[in-house]
Amino acid sequence: MPQEQTAQVNSAEALESEELVPPAEPHAAHDSKKVETQADLSAEMRGIGDRYAEALKNGRAPETMPRLDFAPYRSSILRHPTKSLHHADPETIELYSPAFGHQDVHALESDLTIQHNGEPQGERIIVAGRVLDGDGRPVAGQLVEIWQANAAGRYIHKRDQHPAPLDPNFTGVGRCITGDDGSYSFTTIKPGAYPWKNHLNAWRPAHIHFSMFGSEFTQRIVTQMYFPGDQLFPLDPIYQSIVDQDARDRLVATYDHELTSPEWALGYRWDIILTGSKRTWTENEAYGDAGDEE
Amino acid sequence: MSKLTPTPGQTVGPFYGYALPFNKDNELLAPGSPGSIRLQGTVYDGAGNTIPDAILEIWQPDSEGNIVQRTGSLVRDGYTFTGWGRGSVGNSGVYTFTTVNPGPTSPGSAPFISVAVFARGLMNRLFTRVYLPENEEALANDPLLSSLDPERRKTLIARRDPDGGLTWDIRLQGGDETVFLDFQQDGSLDTSVNADSQP
Numbered sequence: 001m002p003q004e005q006t007a008q009v010n011s012a013e014a015l016e017s018e019e020l021v022p023p024a025e026p027h028a029a030h031d032s033k034k035v036e037t038q039a040d041l042s043a044e045m046r047g048i049g050d051r052y053a054e055a056l057k058n059g060r061a062p063e064t065m066p067r068l069d070f071a072p073y074r075s076s077i078l079r080h081p082t083k084s085l086h087h088a089d090p091e092t093i094e095l096y097s098p099a100f101g102h103q104d105v106h107a108l109e110s111d112l113t114i115q116h117n118g119e120p121q122g123e124r125i126i127v128a129g130r131v132l133d134g135d136g137r138p139v140a141g142q143l144v145e146i147w148q149a150n151a152a153g154r155y156i157h158k159r160d161q162h163p164a165p166l167d168p169n170f171t172g173v174g175r176c177i178t179g180d181d182g183s184y185s186f187t188t189i190k191p192g193a194y195p196w197k198n199h200l201n202a203w204r205p206a207h208i209h210f211s212m213f214g215s216e217f218t219q220r221i222v223t224q225m226y227f228p229g230d231q232l233f234p235l236d237p238i239y240q241s242i243v244d245q246d247a248r249d250r251l252v253a254t255y256d257h258e259l260t261s262p263e264w265a266l267g268y269r270w271d272i273i274l275t276g277s278k279r280t281w282t283e284n285e286a287y288g289d290a291g292d293e294e
Numbered sequence: 295m296s297k298l299t300p301t302p303g304q305t306v307g308p309f310y311g312y313a314l315p316f317n318k319d320n321e322l323l324a325p326g327s328p329g330s331i332r333l334q335g336t337v338y339d340g341a342g343n344t345i346p347d348a349i350l351e352i353w354q355p356d357s358e359g360n361i362v363q364r365t366g367s368l369v370r371d372g373y374t375f376t377g378w379g380r381g382s383v384g385n386s387g388v389y390t391f392t393t394v395n396p397g398p399t400s401p402g403s404a405p406f407i408s409v410a411v412f413a414r415g416l417m418n419r420l421f422t423r424v425y426l427p428e429n430e431e432a433l434a435n436d437p438l439l440s441s442l443d444p445e446r447r448k449t450l451i452a453r454r455d456p457d458g459g460l461t462w463d464i465r466l467q468g469g470d471e472t473v474f475l476d477f478q479q480d481g482s483l484d485t486s487v488n489a490d491s492q493p
Binding site for chain 2: 064065066067068070073075076077078079080081082083084085086087088089090091092093094096097098099100101103104105132134135136143145146147149155156157159160171172173175209211217218220221222223224238241242246247248250251272273274275276
């Protein structure tokens with residue numbers, strides 16, 4: 001119902017001031033006289049992939065991260081550093097993370113399907129896994145934040161102009177604090193694919209944005225989780241900005257029937273590995289005693 | 295212990311507006327309270343244009359140099375300094391934080407604030423630091439700053455404003471590009487800049 005939608009958008013907008021709202025993806029920042037097609041972009045990405053495959057054959061170590069310089073994602077062209085990142089040993093504050101606890105996040109914030117009066121439309125899912133550091137140690141008591149489009153591929157965002165319906169019962173935002181074993185779990189709706197304006201007929205594969213903290217600030221990560229078997233993977237410049245297939249696979253959840261809840265929700269499992277940690281750990285921290293002071 | 299391969303990052307995208315910002319996210323203490331300062335600046339792209347959709351996080355010691363481990367950053371009680379804040383830039387690319395001058399974490403060390411930068415079009419978060427401008431001897435002895443040539447070193451040092459605040463701009467690309475940091479040299483290459491040209 002239109003009135004309900006308006007009410008929902010207004011209450012969601014009250015969460016932030018308007019100036020915090022970033023604009024939608026603009027058309028390519030470079031010369032846009034020629035309309036670029038998916039075929040143009042795919043050829044460009046194939047070229048980068050071929051050169052990477054060649055480099056691997058010549059003994060280059062596999063890449064594990066996205067390239068900052070990945071021109072097929074047009075918005076990155078003027079937004080990536082051109083100088084090499086400067087190696088630094090993390091010091092003092094960088095060897096610690098901010099502390100979050102149950103003062104910060106209510107337990108119900110991990111269920112994105114109960115934030116309104118009614119049930120959201122779409123396929124209910126459970127997404128669960130663990131946050132681990134590079135040595136396999138659980139990251140306990142830390143903040144996980146997610147955001148996503150609704151089942152129709154629409155974000156609640158005034159500059160998301162995709163003419164798909166908003167869902168008055170779905171904001172698409174959740175938070176939780178990891179358990180002692182690094183575990184997190186969200187109940188949500190499977191997001192839809194959505195179109196964007198990187199090039200003509202550009203579509204993002206369905207994804208959930210994830211934001212995580214480690215036990216050290218240098219482990220901070222924001223990323224996107226994808227669903228297995230998505231036909232849009234080869235076409236998407238953001239997914240393809242990770243040129244190594246093994247590395248890409250680390251962003252794809254696994255369907256897990258053990259996690260599926262009978263007559264309720266399909267389960268997807270996805271673990272996150274943070275970069276290694278440098279600080280010498282104490283027993284307490286290693287067993288998840290850090291974090292909540294409440 | 296065997297090292298696990300880290301999960302790749304991805305861009306924060308344009309649609310984080312309902313998820314990441316929260317009430318008083320950029321107020322590490324209440325504006326106007328004793329000892330508070332404003333840290334502000336502008337985020338620029340490689341063409342010198344301001345970026346209207348970046349979001350920053352700062353993480354710092356208190357004014358005595360203590361590393362605080364207190365919860366309550368997301369639901370601020372108005373009294374507890376947690377050391378962490380998040381600030382979105384506005385339409386003009388300007389961010390602001392209300393915080394305190396960080397203290398030295400050991401005697402004579404150069405105080406700095408750790409910064410993480412996220413933006414649409416930025417494939418992975420970037421880390422950097424912003425140093426207080428005052429203690430020149432400490433700055434000269436700082437392990438990171440002394441490893442940089444003078445032109446690049448300047449990009450990490452804030453200007454002190456007449457009102458006691460700090461101004462520090464971020465340039466993601468260009469001749470005066472901010473120094474961004476790579477903390478991972480333990481076999482997990484953190485990122486690839488111009489990876490095509492690497493051996």
